[in-house]
Amino acid sequence: MNIEDKLFLNRFQVDDTSHLRIVDPKLCLEECRDQPCLYLCPARVYTLEQDGRINAAYEGCLECGSCRIGCPELNIEWRFPRGGYGVRHKFG
């Protein structure tokens, strides 16, 4: 079962603005060798674009916080989704 199918099982109340923001895309390109956000994230929110930039598909975020402290450059501005938004567990 791939990650897209896993996320499809979940219920999300998606906000229209992102709660995740890459502060300085240049850091990703020039300073970050391992780019851990690309594999650390349990929801595969971060993907590498053709032009080398990192895209953050915030809609599937599971709100674990791993990218927040796992980005070696602390380059991700991270907040919780607004109250009532984001992932909504059915069983927990």
Add this chain to the structure above:
Amino acid sequence: MTESCEVAIVGAGPAGISAACILADQGVETVVLERGEFPGSKNISGGVLYGHDLAGIIPDFARQDCPIERNIVESRVWYASDEGGFSLAYRDAIFKEERRLNVFTVGRARFDRWFARQAEKKGALVVCGTLATDLLRNKAGRLGGVRTDRELGDLKARVILLADGINSPLAAKTGFRPDPAPEHVALAVKEIIELPEEIISERFNVSDEDGVSIEILGSVTRGMNGVGALYTNKKSLSLVIGGNLRDFAELKLKPYELIEEFKAHPMVASLIKDGVPREYMAHWLPEGGYEHVPRLFGDGYLIAGDSGMLFNALHREGSNMAMVSGKLAAETILQALKKDDFSEESLSIYQEKLKESFVLKDLKKYRRFPGFLRKHREIFTDLPLSLSMAARDMLTVDGVDKKTKQSRSWKMIKSKTPLLRLARLLFNAWRSVK
């Protein structure tokens, strides 16, 4: 608009709700802020809860429609290699009758909601869909309330209980406690796998009310310091696997691939066969241990539960530490209300109460355990594999005499983990839990 109350609690998890129950019981005006649409909608645990500590808050919980999944009558521990593993199980009839609900499984989306309702019945106000975004301070720098992202706006309070869990952007922003380093948290992913009730009972050899918990160590975490678990719910299984966040980064493991490999492990696969995945979740567990418990009180505030790193990784006890710390924080607040003194000094009795309880006693006892696991990576790499190979060889009946088998098993184990290292492992293991 500004509302005010006596006690503001951030987070409607087990810590926050336990405190709210105790305070509301005494008629204290208590408001709990919860960012989820309902309490539990953001929370997960492996799924076991402890009756003793829940009864400390709601004595007759079993008669109050508490959403219990299954009563645990058997605990198993597996030490797994890639193709099999060792299994140790303990079952006891006492957990069926006399000590029923000593340990039981829950789904947190339902449990936390039920628990919060009990606090509401006692008079606490639980405000959901509301994120605490900042802490308010007066000119003298003393805490005086919580800022929220809702019309409610600011909530003024005489004292604040931070029960906001391990991942706290609020802590990062306001500095009430340090943000954890990656090596001090574990990242876990969980899947709920639906199966008919009677199939679960049959596969685990239990009646429909009873269940089994399985903790799984070994190569399933692909070399990470971590653990897997499989718990029985009424009509589903909880499958969890996680590892230290630093290890995830260093070994470049993808959590969603890790759980797929875990599901394919032969000992797991047969238990979840034909099950239908229903939900996929991720969460941190506090793993810093005693040495990394932050200061749990200050002028105008207290910290309880995961937010205070109160988690016993060896015994996967977190929800009970959350409940007990929440309760002790509430008792501290009741004393402070009587004195009308919310200074750091007045609230410091919280620390004394925690020290006298199992919470800090257990964390202190196991203070060397996180370091032990970090130092002895072979527990998750070579050791399960070579022990399994040895067992496989011994159990294969092929005409080779046992003495030859024994000596080649030893040789193989020692070639992977030298004798001195093995001795040190055993010594350090004993020292870390003694």
